[in-house]
Amino acid sequence: MRTIDAPTLAALESDSFNIATLIQFDFDTPVRITDWARSITYGGNTYASSVHLIDYGSFNESSELRVNSVTVTLSAVEQTYVSLFLSTFYMDTRTRIWRAALDSSDSIIGSPILVYDGRISGYTISDTETESTIAIDVASHWKDFELMNGRKTNHNVQQLHFPGDKGFEFAAVTQQDIKWGLQ
Numbered sequence: 641m642r643t644i645d646a647p648t649l650a651a652l653e654s655d656s657f658n659i660a661t662l663i664q665f666d667f668d669t670p671v672r673i674t675d676w677a678r679s680i681t682y683g684g685n686t687y688a689s690s691v692h693l694i695d696y697g698s699f700n701e702s703s704e705l706r707v708n709s710v711t712v713t714l715s716a717v718e719q720t721y722v723s724l725f726l727s728t729f730y731m732d733t734r735t736r737i738w739r740a741a742l743d744s745s746d747s748i749i750g751s752p753i754l755v756y757d758g759r760i761s762g763y764t765i766s767d768t769e770t771e772s773t774i775a776i777d778v779a780s781h782w783k784d785f786e787l788m789n790g791r792k793t794n795h796n797v798q799q800l801h802f803p804g805d806k807g808f809e810f811a812a813v814t815q816q817d818i819k820w821g822l823q
Contacts, residue, residue, distance in 0.1 A: 648750030651741040658742040661696060662687045662752055663712060665760070665776075666734040667724065678746055682738075692718040694773060696737060709779040710737070710756055716765055716772035725763050725774065733760040735778045 644652070651657040660676035664687070674680050674687040675696075681687070692715035712735070714721045724730075738752035758778040765774050798808040 642753065644753060645750040648741050648753065651743070651749040656744070657749060658746075660740050660742050660748075662738040662740055663693070663696060664736050666736075667728055667730070671721075671724070676742070676746070680740070680742075680746065680748065682740065682748055682752060690718075691715075692721065708756075708758070709761070709777060710758065712737075712776045712778060714774050714776065716767070716774045721774055722765060725765075725776075730760050730763065734758075735760055735776075 658676075660674050660680055662672070662674050662680065662682060664685075665671040670685070672685055672687040673690040673693050675693050676687075676689055679686050679689045693712075694715055695711070695713040697710040697712070716722050735756075735758055736754060737756040739755050740752035741749040743749055756778070758780045760776060761779045762777045763774055764777075766772070795806075795808045795810075798805055
C-alpha cells in the first residue's frame with residue numbers, strides 16, 4: 641500500500657502546485673534526470689533537467705500478480721546515454737520513478753511519490769531521418785518469475801557441455817515439438 645505524506649496530500653488537494661517526474665538509474669555512477677525545466681534536489685541528490693527525456697510511459701497498477709513494465713525513452717542524440725548502455729552491464733539495473741509536487745520556487749513539497757520501481761530488462765536504439773532514440777525497457781521484480789530456466793537444445797550449447805556430441809546437430813531444422821519424459 642502506498643502512503644502519501646500530509647504536506648504532499650495537502651498540495652495535491654490545492655490548486656497551486658506543479659508535478660515533476662524524477663528518474664534514477666542505479667548504475668555504478670547513478671544517472672538522475674527530471675522532466676522539469678530546472679534541476680531538482682531530493683534526498684541530497686540532484687536530478688538534472690534533461691531535454692533528452694522524451695517519454696516514460698504510463699503506469700498501470702493492479703492487485704494481480706503480474707509483470708508490470710514501462711519504457712523510458714531518451715534522445716540518442718545525447719551520446720552519454722548511448723555510450724552508457726553500449727559500455728556498461730545494464731541488465732537488472734534498478735530504476736525508480738517518482739512524481740513530486742513542487743511549489744512556485746521549484747522546491748519539493750513533502751516527499752515524492754514512488755510510482756515505479758523495476759529493473760532494466762533491455763534497450764533498443766532507433767535511428768530515422770528525423771530522430772534518434774534509445775528506448776529502455778524496465779520491468780518489475782516479477783519479470784524473473786516468468787523466466788524459463790534451462791539449457792537451449794541446439795548444437796552450439798550441446799558442444800559447450802559435451803564436445804563432440806552430435807545429438808543436437810540438426811535440432812534447428814526439427815519441425816515438431818520434442819516431448820520429454822513420459823506422456
